[in-house]
Amino acid sequence: MELSGTEIIVECLKQEKIKVIFGIPGAAIMPLYDTFGKYEPLPFKNILTRHEQGAVHAADGYARATGEVGVCVVTSGPGATNLVTGLANAHMDSVPLVAFTGQVPTALVGNDAFQEVDITGITLPITKHNYIARKVGDLASIIKEAFYIARTGRPGPVLIDIPKDIQLAKGNFNYPEKINRKGYNPSYRGHIKQIKSAAMKIMEAKKPVIISGGGVINANAVPELMKIVIKTNIPVVNTFMGLGSFPTNHHLFLGMLGMYGQYTANQLVSNADLIIALGTRFDDRITGNLNQFCPQADIIHIDIDPAEIGKNISIKIPIVGDLKNILQQLNNFIGGKEHNLWLQELQEIRAKDPVSREDNDPLLHSRFIMKALNELFKGEAIIVTDVGQHQMWAAHYTRVNYPRHFISSGGLGAMGFGLPAAIGTKIGCPHKTVICISGDGGFQMNIQELATAIYNRLSIIVILMNNGYLGMVRQLQELFYDKRYVSTLLAGNPDFVKIVEAYGGIGFRVDKQEDFFPTLEKASRKNQFVLIDCHIPAEENIFPLVKPDSSINQMIGVD
Amino acid sequence: MKHTIAILVEDLPGVMARVAGLFTRRGFNIESIAVGHSEIPGISRMTIIVSGDEKVLEQIIKQLNKLIDVIRVRDIPAENIIERELVLVRVHVDSLPIRSEIIQLVEIFKAKVVFVERNTMTIEMSGDEEKVGGFLNLLKPFGIREIVRTGRIAITRSSKNGLKV
Ligand SMILES: Cc1ncc(C[n+]2csc(CCOP(=O)(O)OP(=O)(O)O)c2C)c(N)n1
Numbered sequence: 001m002e003l004s005g006t007e008i009i010v011e012c013l014k015q016e017k018i019k020v021i022f023g024i025p026g027a028a029i030m031p032l033y034d035t036f037g038k039y040e041p042l043p044f045k046n047i048l049t050r051h052e053q054g055a056v057h058a059a060d061g062y063a064r065a066t067g068e069v070g071v072c073v074v075t076s077g078p079g080a081t082n083l084v085t086g087l088a089n090a091h092m093d094s095v096p097l098v099a100f101t102g103q104v105p106t107a108l109v110g111n112d113a114f115q116e117v118d119i120t121g122i123t124l125p126i127t128k129h130n131y132i133a134r135k136v137g138d139l140a141s142i143i144k145e146a147f148y149i150a151r152t153g154r155p156g157p158v159l160i161d162i163p164k165d166i167q168l169a170k171g172n173f174n175y176p177e178k179i180n181r182k183g184y185n186p187s188y189r190g191h192i193k194q195i196k197s198a199a200m201k202i203m204e205a206k207k208p209v210i211i212s213g214g215g216v217i218n219a220n221a222v223p224e225l226m227k228i229v230i231k232t233n234i235p236v237v238n239t240f241m242g243l244g245s246f247p248t249n250h251h252l253f254l255g256m257l258g259m260y261g262q263y264t265a266n267q268l269v270s271n272a273d274l275i276i277a278l279g280t281r282f283d284d285r286i287t288g289n290l291n292q293f294c295p296q297a298d299i300i301h302i303d304i305d306p307a308e309i310g311k312n313i314s315i316k317i318p319i320v321g322d323l324k325n326i327l328q329q330l331n332n333f334i335g336g337k338e339h340n341l342w343l344q345e346l347q348e349i350r351a352k353d354p355v356s357r358e359d360n361d362p363l364l365h366s367r368f369i370m371k372a373l374n375e376l377f378k379g380e381a382i383i384v385t386d387v388g389q390h391q392m393w394a395a396h397y398t399r400v401n402y403p404r405h406f407i408s409s410g411g412l413g414a415m416g417f418g419l420p421a422a423i424g425t426k427i428g429c430p431h432k433t434v435i436c437i438s439g440d441g442g443f444q445m446n447i448q449e450l451a452t453a454i455y456n457r458l459s460i461i462v463i464l465m466n467n468g469y470l471g472m473v474r475q476l477q478e479l480f481y482d483k484r485y486v487s488t489l490l491a492g493n494p495d496f497v498k499i500v501e502a503y504g505g506i507g508f509r510v511d512k513q514e515d516f517f518p519t520l521e522k523a524s525r526k527n528q529f530v531l532i533d534c535h536i537p538a539e540e541n542i543f544p545l546v547k548p549d550s551s552i553n554q555m556i557g558v559d
Numbered sequence: 560m561k562h563t564i565a566i567l568v569e570d571l572p573g574v575m576a577r578v579a580g581l582f583t584r585r586g587f588n589i590e591s592i593a594v595g596h597s598e599i600p601g602i603s604r605m606t607i608i609v610s611g612d613e614k615v616l617e618q619i620i621k622q623l624n625k626l627i628d629v630i631r632v633r634d635i636p637a638e639n640i641i642e643r644e645l646v647l648v649r650v651h652v653d654s655l656p657i658r659s660e661i662i663q664l665v666e667i668f669k670a671k672v673v674f675v676e677r678n679t680m681t682i683e684m685s686g687d688e689e690k691v692g693g694f695l696n697l698l699k700p701f702g703i704r705e706i707v708r709t710g711r712i713a714i715t716r717s718s719k720n721g722l723k724v
Pocket of ligand 1: 472
């Protein structure tokens with residue numbers, strides 16, 4: 001049967017069982033949007049965001065929350081370039097996405113036509129792969145391949161650029177059953193000899209620590225990890241991306257690792273004799289000074305991406321493959337362990353950890369807010385954050401007991417991620433409570449998405465950590481730049497409550513500690529979009545932290 | 560340390576940009592890059608010369624392998640390799656004795672004169688790096704007007720070690 005290019009696209013999305021797309025139309029993608037209009041019924045939800053960056057972050061949030069591929073659709077030129085931050089963000093955090101961009105007609109490509117940009121060129125380094133469709137006959141196989149590449153191996157974003165004439169052209173629709181790319185064969189199995197020697201090392205170790213990264217979540221290997229921990233009593237630290245891969249209320253959970261990590265985690269990793277690193281890429285925010293990173297430890301590194309092994313640090317036992325698979329096999333080769341001495345050392349270190357200390361600060365401060373969230377939602381809500389101090393407070397203090405319940409921009413640290421990602425999350429998980437923790441700086445980077453959220457009746461609760469500053473940067477100025485607060489005071493902030501009300505949502509302002517919990521309860525009963533504008537101390541800091549280039553066990557702000 | 564990397568890629572638009580872009584982006588130093596069709600329709604062979612230690616080399620190979628269009632990558636050990644480069648060079652010739660001197664060099668190096676003008680000769684020459692370098696050095700005193708080099712291509716000595724799909 002002959003279909004138009006755009007009908008082929010819709011049929012492909014149907015085959016892929018896509019439930020929602022996010023985007024904004026424009027001249028070069030109008031044929032596709034017009035086809036959406038003709039479909040009765042359209043097989044997926046079509047969400048109009050207010051900015052393409054909102055669309056791609058929403059698709060990203062959707063993908064992180066559901067584990068499915070996120071999809072966004074935008075026009076050529078400025079529509080396409082507005083995706084750049086979101087694609088880079090998804091790329092850094094290994095999030096499966098497929099982005100469709102309209103392109104000027106084939107005959108005009110390369111002529112600096114109106115709204116033409118070389119988006120495949122621009123996104124080359126920030127996508128897992130990208131395509132420009134040059135024939136209508138190629139569309140189906142490109143789309144099939146794109147989804148396959150996005151979700152398999154180490155997941156990532158794939159972009160498909162489609163010239164307008166290709167959208168309009170007619171061709172046969174034939175959804176390929178199989179992908180056959182000679183150059184793309186992710187390995188899932190894991191080398192059995194390596195797995196055995198890893199098991200031996202694990203059984204010999206006196207002071208082992210597991211570093212659990214985002215790869216554990218991507219591979220759905222959370223139960224397998226838990227099984228190993230129960231058997232061996234090996235304590236676990238999460239990387240930032242790994243939050244949710246191991247429950248934060250478990251007695252063997254040490255906290256988050258790294259520059260803004262937790263004292264206990266950093267100390268234990270530094271004292272370990274064996275590191276079992278799962279699905280992590282040893283980002284510099286995790287390792288601190290590389291030369292001093294766990295000096296006494298041998299490292300077992302298990303990852304689906306062979307290029308991550310040995311990239312930053314040298315590895316004793318590398319295992320490439322699917323974590324779920326490999327942890328299952330590993331489990332067969334290891335026996336029970338107690339590790340009493342090591343766990344005692346853990347208790348001693350934990351006693352010094354400022355994060356676990358109680359405090360009686362009467363102000364409406366970050367820890368209080370995060371703990372109130374735990375109290376009301378009992379670790380069942382999905383926490384989505386923006387980027388800044390509030391993000392690290394959320395990482396330290398909120399309880400995250402399930403995978404895909406902490407959604408945050410890790411590798412790129414893109415301010416403006418929070419609100420649109422919360423939109424994608426809520427659409428993907430309509431029956432979950434979705435809390436968006438944002439800063440007054442980052443919130444204003446995609447504030448227009450209030451319209452998307454409120455118009456679509458998404459009951460998200462935004463906790464706006466309003467300190468009147470670009471707080472994270474202000475803190476660095478305070479600590480390392482003699483308190484010269486250049487360009488970090490957010491003078492001219494709007495009344496956020498009124499802004500939300502203007503969009504049709506509900507806003508509350510809270511200044512005092514005692515008002516927070518009742519307001520949060522009220523917000524949770526509303527079943528609507530609610531923003532709580534929390535006025536926190538302007539100069540509250542995130543502690544402890546590791547000075548750039550220091551070793552991670554040397555933390556500022558422990559005592 | 561110099562390394563010769565042989566790559567098989569799918570013959571698709573943008574592949575060269577993907578490969579070359581990867582090198583720049585990751586701070587790897589390309590000395591030479593050459594690409595052309597292989598014996599298999601739809602598949603091209605690339606030869607890339609890079610410098611770096613073993614760790615850098617390992618990263619390069621792993622990162623290249625991640626590219627979807629890249630089918631195989633191999634570092635070919637120096638002892639196992641036949642390398643060639645093609646050069647076209649135009650040299651200044653201002654007298655008859657010089658002309659015959661150059662022709663002698665051309666013969667010694669098994670090069671070929673491909674074009675002659677009143678004041679210049681254009682010579683084609685191929686060989687490994689050392690031979691090409693040596694030849695150009697000897698021509699230098701005459702006054703070189705223009706050099707065009709292909710970059711190096713390489714093949715393994717034995718068919719056993721060849722890079723196949
Ligand atoms: C798009 C973008 N621009 C700049 C930065 C640098 N940056 C990191 S944190 C931060 C401040 C964030 O301020 P705010 O959103 O108010 O959150 P807070 O740190 O106060 O909690 C800035 C500017 C960034 N991460 N992303």
